[in-house]
Amino acid sequence: MAKQAISFTLNGSPVDVLAEPRQLLVHVLREQLGQTGTHIGCETSHCGACTVDLNGRSVKSCTVLAVQAEGGEVVTVEGLATNGELHPLQNAFLQDHGLQCGYCTPGMLVRAFRFLQENPDPTDEEIRMGMSGNLCRCTGYQNIVKAVRNAAAEMRTKSESPTVEEA
Amino acid sequence: MIPGQFEYHAPSTVGEAIALLGQYGDEAKILAGGHSLLPMMKLRFAEPEHLVDINRIDGLRGIRDDGDTLHIGAMTTENELIASPLLREKCPLLALAAEWIADPQVRNCGTLGGDIAHGDPGNDHPAVILALEADLLIQGTEGERTVPAGDFYLGTYFTQLEPGEILTGIRVPVSPPGSGCAYSKLKRKTGDFATAAAAVQLQLEGGVCRKAGIGLTNVGPTALKAADAEASLTGQHIDEALIERAAELAMAICDPVEDLRGDREYKTHMAGEMTRRAIRQALQHAGGR
Numbered sequence: 001m002a003k004q005a006i007s008f009t010l011n012g013s014p015v016d017v018l019a020e021p022r023q024l025l026v027h028v029l030r031e032q033l034g035q036t037g038t039h040i041g042c043e044t045s046h047c048g049a050c051t052v053d054l055n056g057r058s059v060k061s062c063t064v065l066a067v068q069a070e071g072g073e074v075v076t077v078e079g080l081a082t083n084g085e086l087h088p089l090q091n092a093f094l095q096d097h098g099l100q101c102g103y104c105t106p107g108m109l110v111r112a113f114r115f116l117q118e119n120p121d122p123t124d125e126e127i128r129m130g131m132s133g134n135l136c137r138c139t140g141y142q143n144i145v146k147a148v149r150n151a152a153a154e155m156r157t158k159s160e161s162p163t164v165e166e167a
Numbered sequence: 168m169i170p171g172q173f174e175y176h177a178p179s180t181v182g183e184a185i186a187l188l189g190q191y192g193d194e195a196k197i198l199a200g201g202h203s204l205l206p207m208m209k210l211r212f213a214e215p216e217h218l219v220d221i222n223r224i225d226g227l228r229g230i231r232d233d234g235d236t237l238h239i240g241a242m243t244t245e246n247e248l249i250a251s252p253l254l255r256e257k258c259p260l261l262a263l264a265a266e267w268i269a270d271p272q273v274r275n276c277g278t279l280g281g282d283i284a285h286g287d288p289g290n291d292h293p294a295v296i297l298a299l300e301a302d303l304l305i306q307g308t309e310g311e312r313t314v315p316a317g318d319f320y321l322g323t324y325f326t327q328l329e330p331g332e333i334l335t336g337i338r339v340p341v342s343p344p345g346s347g348c349a350y351s352k353l354k355r356k357t358g359d360f361a362t363a364a365a366a367v368q369l370q371l372e373g374g375v376c377r378k379a380g381i382g383l384t385n386v387g388p389t390a391l392k393a394a395d396a397e398a399s400l401t402g403q404h405i406d407e408a409l410i411e412r413a414a415e416l417a418m419a420i421c422d423p424v425e426d427l428r429g430d431r432e433y434k435t436h437m438a439g440e441m442t443r444r445a446i447r448q449a450l451q452h453a454g455g456r
Contacts, residue, residue: 001172021175021218022208043168043209045202045273046358057246057275063205064276065198067175068220111272132357133270 008069010035011079019066026050026061029076037077037106041135048134051107052076058114060133077106080113088158089113089151098147100138108134112148120156124149170208177220181306184221184333189308191217193330198222199242199281202273203290227280227335230254238304240336241280246271248279257341259452260348260368264295267352267364284334286324286389289360293320293390294382295350298366301339307332320389345371347453351445352384353437355428361385362428363437365393365417367445369400371453376400381413381445386421386438393417396442410446414439 003018010033019028029035029052038061041049045063052061053075080087089112092098099105108131115122115130122130127148128141136144178184188195196215198204199222207213221227227242230251237258239248245265248254254262261279268274268282268291282292283303296303296316303314308331316337319327328334342348352364364384370377379400381393396416403409423434 001174004175020172022170022172024169024205027169044206048270048272051272058272059275060272063202063273065175065201065205065220067177068222070177115271130271133272 004067006067006070008071009073011075017066021065021067023066024062025052025054025064025066025069025074028066029061029074035076035078038110039103039106041103041107046135047104047107048111049104049107051111051134053110053114056114058111058133075110075113077109080109087113088154089116089148092147092151092154093144096143096147096150098139098143099136104134104136104138108136108144112151116148116152116155120152122149122152168209170205171211171214173208173215173218175218175220177223179223179225181224181226181333181335184219184224185306185308185331187217187219188331188333191219195219195330197284197333199284200244200273200277201281202269202277203281203285203287221333232257233338234341236338236340238336238338239279241284241334242278243280245269245274245277245279245282249274258299258339259342260295260299260350260366261292261339263348264291264350264352264366267291267350267354267361270357273358279337280334283319283337284326284328286320286322286326287360288323288387288389289385290390291350291352291361291364291366291384294364294366294384296337296339297382297390297392298348298368298380299339300380301337303327303334304336304338305332306335313338317392323388342368343370345377345453347371347449347451349445349448349452351441351448353441360428363421363423363434363441365438365441365445367442367449369405369446369449369453371450374404376403376405379413381417381442383417383421383438383442386423386434388422391420393420393442395419400446405446405450410443413446414442417442 039049041047050061195217198220227240231238248265282290301316348368353362366382368380379397383391396413418439421435
């Protein structure tokens with residue numbers, strides 16, 4: 001099947017790529033655009049490892065066609081740090097040991113990035129519900145919840161910080 | 168896992184979409200939220216030659232207040248249903264049920280229309296539209312038609328929709344004052360289909376039930392309308408004995424398939440328990456208004 005030209009914004013920069021309609025967004029991000037931070041987990045839209053931000057909403061990029069990103073804005077884990085400064089969420093996952101093997105972490109970070117814009121001051125229960133589309137098989141989630149809670153506090157106190165994008 | 172090959176179409180109007188469907192007939196499938204169709208395509212359970220993506224048709228999104236009814240566009244996402252103050256006020260059952268669907272990411276993609284039109288008895292909105300007695304609005308090459316929810320489902324993955332037709336939206340009655348509703352769902356974990364679930368919509372007047380709607384999820388080849396259970400509550404002052412009776416009548420129509428979620432007996436019992444809980448919650452909801 002003929003490839004189609006697809007143009008979208010990836011982490012703030014315009015990208016053009018040729019892809020077959022059947023190619024999934026996660027494959028195009030990883031294999032054609034070299035952005036391997038987004039992981040492929042279950043490929044059945046359950047685990048959330050492939051979570052990216054598409055047009056201001058968290059989606060599972062294993063269940064979105066790359067052609068559907070046409071004209072859109074995509075943010076992946078590579079887009080969270082600014083000028084070499086880790087995003088407060090990345091710092092919090094580091095400080096609070098919010099990962100062990102790290103496989104789910106890019107999806108966790110990108111989901112939490114959007115979740116904290118939807119709800120900047122969440123309760124632990126709200127964090128658990130907001131992150132419920134992301135599975136972790138190592139941590140037992142306690143430290144992930146703690147990291148998101150601490151990142152939220154950090155981001156609220158530094159709400160003018162340039163690391164918090166207006167995406 | 169990658170789907171088989173297909174040609175991709177992204178129309179921007181319903182008219183264009185219907186023209187494409189008319190042109191390609193049963194070689195075409197409609198892509199809504201994609202969280203049922205794309206997994207089926209990856210497994211080659213579905214191999215459409217043409218995929219008509221209706222995500223770029225703005226006219227299919229949104230909730231409109233038409234007075235006695237609400238019009239909800241088929242491409243309104245689950246999260247948009249949950250976030251709608253209009254829906255919370257005028258017909259909360261749809262939003263309450265949407266909260267139980269999948270997870271936040273999936274609810275950003277998954278749509279009301281996709282959930283209804285897919286015809287999977289495990290989907291949650293079919294039982295809800297049966298309880299609400301919604302009308303389904305369908306457009307096709309032959310024009311427009313309206314199908315009552317109660318007539319829509321013919322079998323598992325088998326509905327009144329013909330090739331060339333699109334479900335464009337639904338029309339639901341605004342819940343009158345004194346109404347209460349609940350969706351009670353048993354699921355093993357986030358993202359799973361229901362082991363069993365019950366949607367209940369009650370209209371009360373002076374403590375008496377004027378109208379009852381009850382729909383059941385995933386305990387039959389299609390979502391089920393528990394008509395006998397509804398009739399057992401109508402005109403009554405609902406007490407625990409009547410709730411028990413309604414649950415038994417709901418269980419009597421269950422015909423679930425045994426799977427990893429449980430055997431037929433267990434699922435039937437859970438459908439009864441979900442019915443009891445949903446009726447109690449709906450009564451509480453009606454009283455709390």
